Amino acid sequence: MTSQHNRPAIAVTGLRKSFGDHLVLDGIDLTVPPGTVFSLLGANGAGKTTTVKILTTLNRADAGEARVAGHDVAREPDAVRAAIGVTGQFSAVDKLLNGAENLRLMADLHHLSRAEGRERAGRLLERFDLTDAARKPAATYSGGMLRRLDLAMTLVGNPQVIFLDEPTTGLDPRSRREMWQIVRDLVADGVTVFLTTQYLDEADELADRIAVLDGGRVVAEGTAEELKRRIPGGHVRLHFAGEDQLDAARRVLGQATREGDALALRVPSDGSLTALKTLIDRLDERAVKVDEMSVHTPDLDDVFLALTGNRTTERVTN
Numbered sequence: 001m002t003s004q005h006n007r008p009a010i011a012v013t014g015l016r017k018s019f020g021d022h023l024v025l026d027g028i029d030l031t032v033p034p035g036t037v038f039s040l041l042g043a044n045g046a047g048k049t050t051t052v053k054i055l056t057t058l059n060r061a062d063a064g065e066a067r068v069a070g071h072d073v074a075r076e077p078d079a080v081r082a083a084i085g086v087t088g089q090f091s092a093v094d095k096l097l098n099g100a101e102n103l104r105l106m107a108d109l110h111h112l113s114r115a116e117g118r119e120r121a122g123r124l125l126e127r128f129d130l131t132d133a134a135r136k137p138a139a140t141y142s143g144g145m146l147r148r149l150d151l152a153m154t155l156v157g158n159p160q161v162i163f164l165d166e167p168t169t170g171l172d173p174r175s176r177r178e179m180w181q182i183v184r185d186l187v188a189d190g191v192t193v194f195l196t197t198q199y200l201d202e203a204d205e206l207a208d209r210i211a212v213l214d215g216g217r218v219v220a221e222g223t224a225e226e227l228k229r230r231i232p233g234g235h236v237r238l239h240f241a242g243e244d245q246l247d248a249a250r251r252v253l254g255q256a257t258r259e260g261d262a263l264a265l266r267v268p269s270d271g272s273l274t275a276l277k278t279l280i281d282r283l284d285e286r287a288v289k290v291d292e293m294s295v296h297t298p299d300l301d302d303v304f305l306a307l308t309g310n311r312t313t314e315r316v317t318n
């Protein structure tokens, strides 16, 4: 039992994939603990969907190993499929069917009994706020409703691991937040979520760990905070009540630069607890009074641009 719980939900080593002479994945390693959200970031064409397709058995790797929910994706694809749900970059909803029919179709694919299928479809429609729309053709749904239906369809099979490939692309801010809450609820229920996204605030908001894919490799991996600390630009902003305090702080801190004419100094810092404590102790020792203090870390957009060198790896193959 214990080993089951400690086992990674996803474990990938040395994954490689080329399309013709185009090397897309050049040996990637990933480990995702169960009950967490893992986000894979990368520019257009970096290989995110390719990774998702390999992990969900829709595509085969050229080399390397991948286990999902404890099963090898190449050797035990059926066991992997039984344990996962996938919401692809492009919707799986059949627009000619209504919401309830789409869900019941999924229930049939999962070999649920008629009664069970109806019951589960009903519960999911309610959970995703689609009860009123259940009898309307999906073609009439808004983008947000389609995404919710798509995700509801993924959940029909009670998956342990869910792959969400750009789940909120094209959604308005409110629908995106609803989707985030759904993801959080899933994780609270113990589900593992593998998420790709172009929205770095989404990864920041949801992901326990983030990996950045570039040039076929994972160029950085860690929590959002760890990634932000890796790049320069972080600083602590100190605001003072008067010139005398600002000057005193300047003498104590050395490295500080003044922010224009404001009564504020910027001190380069990685924003870590240790760095902040050292800074506060130094000011305290000299009895320098700080009016306000704020930590500015680079956001994930800065991290992404720094790590991927603004490169675009998109390539059209015919």
Ligand SMILES: Nc1ncnc2c1ncn2[C@@H]1O[C@H](COP(=O)(O)OP(=O)(O)OP(=O)(O)O)[C@@H](O)[C@H]1O
Residues within 6 Å of the ligand: 019, 024, 042, 043, 044, 045, 046, 047, 048, 049, 050, 051, 089, 313, 314, 315, 316, 317
């Ligand atoms: N079946 C295929 N045949 C040939 N090339 C492919 C195939 N699938 C993907 N590629 C190529 O592999 C590269 C990675 O594609 P992939 O779809 O994994 O990128 P992505 O990171 O998901 O991009 P996006 O952010 O645009 O969704 C691209 O250059 C793409 O053109």
Ligand SMILES: [Mg+2]
Residues within 6 Å of the ligand: 048, 049, 050, 089, 165
């Ligand atoms: Mg993609």
